[in-house]
Amino acid sequence: MSKDPQTLRSIIEVLPSIVKRELPFKSRNEILRAESVLSNVLLQLRSHMNVMTAVDRLPPEILLNIFERVTRHAGSGGGMYLNSKRRKRVPTRLLLTLTHVCKKWRDTAINAPALWTHIDDYKQPQLDTFLVRSRQAPLSIHILAKRSGPAAAGVLNAHGQRFKRLDITLQSGGDYILQLLTFKAPILQCLTITTEGRHSQLVIGTDHSPLLFHDLVCNLRALAIVGLYSWFPANQFPHLTHLYLAEITGFTGDLLHHITTLLSNTPILQFLHVGGLRPKASSTGVTHTVSLPALRSLVSTSGDLRSAFRLLSLLKLPEDALIRLDRMTCDTQFYHIHPDHVPVSRAYLNRLTRLEVATYDDELHLVAEGPNSGLWIQADSIGGDWLEWLTQLNVLLPMPYITALHHSAITEDLFLALLRQFPYLDELTLSLDSDRFEGCESSWVLAASLYDKLAGADGVIYCPGLEVLKIEAKTDVPGELAIDALFALAATRARLGQPLRRLEIQPGDMGVLDLFVEALAPIQEHVRVLRVGGFGGEGLCGFRMQSMWDVPGAERWWILPSDEKPLYILP
Numbered sequence: 001m002s003k004d005p006q007t008l009r010s011i012i013e014v015l016p017s018i019v020k021r022e023l024p025f026k027s028r029n030e031i032l033r034a035e036s037v038l039s040n041v042l043l044q045l046r047s048h049m050n051v052m053t054a055v056d057r058l059p060p061e062i063l064l065n066i067f068e069r070v071t072r073h074a075g076s077g078g079g080m081y082l083n084s085k086r087r088k089r090v091p092t093r094l095l096l097t098l099t100h101v102c103k104k105w106r107d108t109a110i111n112a113p114a115l116w117t118h119i120d121d122y123k124q125p126q127l128d129t130f131l132v133r134s135r136q137a138p139l140s141i142h143i144l145a146k147r148s149g150p151a152a153a154g155v156l157n158a159h160g161q162r163f164k165r166l167d168i169t170l171q172s173g174g175d176y177i178l179q180l181l182t183f184k185a186p187i188l189q190c191l192t193i194t195t196e197g198r199h200s201q202l203v204i205g206t207d208h209s210p211l212l213f214h215d216l217v218c219n220l221r222a223l224a225i226v227g228l229y230s231w232f233p234a235n236q237f238p239h240l241t242h243l244y245l246a247e248i249t250g251f252t253g254d255l256l257h258h259i260t261t262l263l264s265n266t267p268i269l270q271f272l273h274v275g276g277l278r279p280k281a282s283s284t285g286v287t288h289t290v291s292l293p294a295l296r297s298l299v300s301t302s303g304d305l306r307s308a309f310r311l312l313s314l315l316k317l318p319e320d321a322l323i324r325l326d327r328m329t330c331d332t333q334f335y336h337i338h339p340d341h342v343p344v345s346r347a348y349l350n351r352l353t354r355l356e357v358a359t360y361d362d363e364l365h366l367v368a369e370g371p372n373s374g375l376w377i378q379a380d381s382i383g384g385d386w387l388e389w390l391t392q393l394n395v396l397l398p399m400p401y402i403t404a405l406h407h408s409a410i411t412e413d414l415f416l417a418l419l420r421q422f423p424y425l426d427e428l429t430l431s432l433d434s435d436r437f438e439g440c441e442s443s444w445v446l447a448a449s450l451y452d453k454l455a456g457a458d459g460v461i462y463c464p465g466l467e468v469l470k471i472e473a474k475t476d477v478p479g480e481l482a483i484d485a486l487f488a489l490a491a492t493r494a495r496l497g498q499p500l501r502r503l504e505i506q507p508g509d510m511g512v513l514d515l516f517v518e519a520l521a522p523i524q525e526h527v528r529v530l531r532v533g534g535f536g537g538e539g540l541c542g543f544r545m546q547s548m549w550d551v552p553g554a555e556r557w558w559i560l561p562s563d564e565k566p567l568y569i570l571p
Contacts, residue, residue, distance in 0.1 A: 050102050063105070064112050071095050071115060080142065080167045080192060082224055082244060083561040090120045090142055092130075113137040117164075120144060121155060131159060138164035138187055143180075157183045165190040170227075178210055178231075185213045190557045191220055195227030195247075209234035209258070222557035232258040240266045241294075242557050246275035246301075256284040256307075260314050268294045271554055274311065275564070277303030279331070282310040291316040297551045298323050301564050305330035305379050309396075312343035319348050322551060324376040324566060333383035342396065348373065352399045356543060357418060358408035358431075358570050359386045365570050368399055369546060376549065378569055387414055394421040403427065406543065408570070412449045419453065419462045427468040431541040432481075443473045443480045451485040455492040466493075467501040472541035476509035478519035490526035502529040506540035543570055 023031070050056045058066075071094060081088070095115060099106040109115055116133040119126070120142035131139075139162045143152045156163075160183030170177060170193065177193065191212075211234055212218055218235040224244035243266060248255065259274065269292050277300060295317055300308040305328040312323065323344065342349075351370035358365040362381040368374065375397070381389075404427040409415040415430070430450065432443040453462040454469075473481055493499050503523065507516045513533045524530045549566040 047103060050104065056102075056104060060108050063108050064115075067095075067098055067109055067112065067115060070098075079555060079557060079559045081559045081561075082192065082194060082226055082246070089122050090118050092119065092126065121152060124151070127155070131155075134162075136162065138162055140165035140167075142167040142169070144169050153180055156180055160185050161187070163188050167192045168194070170195045181212050182214055184215075186219065188213075188218075188220060190222040192222075192224040192244075192558060193226065194224070209261070211235055224558060232262045234261075234265075236265045237269075238267060241268060241270045243269055243271070244273040244558070246273065248274075248276050254284050254286070255281045256311055256314065257286050259311065260286055260288075260290050263290045263292065263315070266292070270294050270296045271299075271551070272297070273299045273301070273560075273564070274308075275301045275303060277307040277311065279304040279307060281307040284310060284314075286314055289314055289316050293318060295321050297321065297554060299326065299564070300324075300328070301326045303328055305377070309343035317344065317348065319345075319351055320372040321348075322374050322376075322549065324374075324549065326376065326378050326566070327563065327569075328377070328379035329382055330379050330389075331383050332381045332386060332389045342398065344375070344397075346398065349375075349397060349399050350401055353401055354404040354406070355399065355402045355422070356406045357390070358543065359390065359414070360408075360410055361385060364390075365543070365568070368397070368402070369548075372548070374546070374548065376566070387411070387417070390414060391417040393418070400424070405429070406541065407431070408541075408543075409446050409450075412446060415446070415450065416453060416462075423463060424465055425463040426465050427470075428463065428466060429470040429541050430472070432471065432473040432475075443475055444482050447471070447473070447480070448482040448485045451482060451489040455485075455489040456496075461493075461496075461498070464498055466498075468504075469500055469502070470504040470506075470540055472506035472508075472539055474508040476507060476512045476515075478507075478512075478516050481505065481516075483519050486520075487523050487526075490523045494526040500527045502531070503527045504531045504535075504540055505533070506535055507533060543568055 019034075026034070055063075095109065099109045110133055113133065113135040114137055116130045117137050118140045119130040119134075121127050121144055139159060141155075141159075141163060143155070143166065156166075163185055164187055166185075166188060168177070168180065168191075210231055213235075216236055218233070218237050219239055220237055221239055222242035222244075223233075223237070223240060224242075225246075226244070227247045243262075245259070255277070263269065263272070272292070272295060281304065292315055295315075298312070298315075298317065298321060300311070305325060308325050308328060317323070351373050352368040352375065353371075354369045356365065356367040362385060364377065364379050364381065364386045366375075366377040399422070401424065402422045403424055405418065405422055405425050406429040407415055407418060408431045419425070419428075432446050452458070454466065455461070471481065475481070490500055490503065505516060505520060507513060510533055517532050520530065520532055545566060545568045554560070
C-alpha cells in the first residue's frame, strides 16, 4: 500500500477551486453535509490554535482561580445593597461569556460548582441552570419575591439547606414573607429582607414574635430587616454579629420592648443599626437593661433623638463602643432633660476627652470622642434652637473629663454656656465665623467676651487649666479679633501663673498675614509659642471626621445606603 501523498497544505490549496467547480451541481443535502464537515474542521483548527497559546497551557486550577477572581470583581460575589432602589440583579453575563470562549474554558467553568453559587430568580431557566451546575455547593441567592411568591417558595423549600446567603426583595403587601421562611436553613449565615417603596407596612397576622425557619436556635451571622415592622423574630441568635433594622416607623406596639427582646438573644452582636425611630417609641414600659458586651458600633438614623436616647438607656455597652445618632430630629421645646435619664453609663462618658460642637438655628453637630470610643449626634431641632438644650448638656451627658473643646461660635450665650460646663479644658479651638449668619454677634463681640471670661474680668477665671488656645476668624482686619483684649488675657494669665502655653491664630485672608503678625507681636512675651497663619488648606479650626468612625467590618455583609454612612454635615 502506497503512502498517501496528500497533505493538509495541498488539500487547502485545491479546496477552493474544487468547491467552486462542483458546488453548482450539488444538492441541498450534499451542501449541508459538506458544510457540517467543514465546520468541524474549523473547530479542530481553532481548538489546535488555542492549544498553541500560552494561556491554554495554564493548569485547570490556575485557570479556575482566574475565573473566580474575574467574576468576584464583576460583583457576582459581592455585597447586596440594603436600599431596595439600588438592589440589582446578580451579574452573570461575564461568567456565561467565559463558557463561550473555547471548549477548555467551558469545561473548566461548568465543572467548577463554586462559580455558579451566586444567582437570582429573575430568569427561571437561568436559575435552574445555576442550581444544577452548582451541584451541592453553598448558595447565595437573591429572591425577587414580588414576581412569584409560590415559585419562590418552591425554590426555597427545595434548596434551602444549601443557602449560605439569602436576600429577599418584596413589594408592598408581601404578607407571604413568613410563609417563605419555613424551610430548613442549617448553614444560612446572612438574611436580608427589603421592601420596595417607602414606608410600605407589611402586616403579618397577629404573631409579633415568630420563629424563623421553625427553629429556636438560628445560625445567622447577619440579619437585615427593612420595612417589616409588624414582627420581630423570636429566635436565639448565638452567632449574630450584624443586625440592621430600618423603616420601623409604623409599629403599633411597644417597639423598644420588641427591639430589646431581640437584642437579648444576640450575645455576640458587634454592629447594630436602628433606623426610623419615632417619638412615641420613647414611651416604653421596658425597665430592664440588655447587655451587649461585644458591640463595636451602634448607629441610629433618621429618627427621633429622644427615642434613640431611650433605647441607649436600656442597653449596657462596652466602654470602647462607638455611638452614632445621625440625621435625627428633636423637639427641643418639649424635651426636658432629667438627670435620671442619662442615656449611656457614667463609665462610658468618663472616657470622652474631646468635644466638637457646631450649631446654627435648628442644626446641631456634636461629637465627643475618647481614645477608642465616641458619641456622635447630628440632628435638627423642631420648634426651637439648641441653646437651652446645650446649656443643660452636662445634665444629660455628664462628661467631666473633656479637656479639648472645638466650637464654632456664633453667639456669646452659647459658647459661654459650654465653657461653664467644662472647667478642666486645657485646649480650646474656636471658629469665629458668625458674620455669615444673620442676627449673630460680630467676631469682635464674641472674641472680646471670650477673652474677658478667660482672663477673669468678672472675678472668675473660666478654664483655669487652659494651655492651648486656637482661634480662626473669617476676617482680614486684625481689629476684629479684639487684639487689646487678647493681650490683656495673655498678660493676666501669665501674671497669675496660669499662662497660655500655645496661642495659634488663623486670619481669614492669608494675603494680610503680615498685618496680623505685626498686630499680635506684643503678645509673644506672655505666651510660650505664638503662631500666626500657615495651617494648610483646611485651616486651623476645620472640623475633621476621625477615621475611627469608618468602623472596619460594618459593611462585611451588605452595602449601606450612602446617607447612612458617617459623614460630617456641618451647620
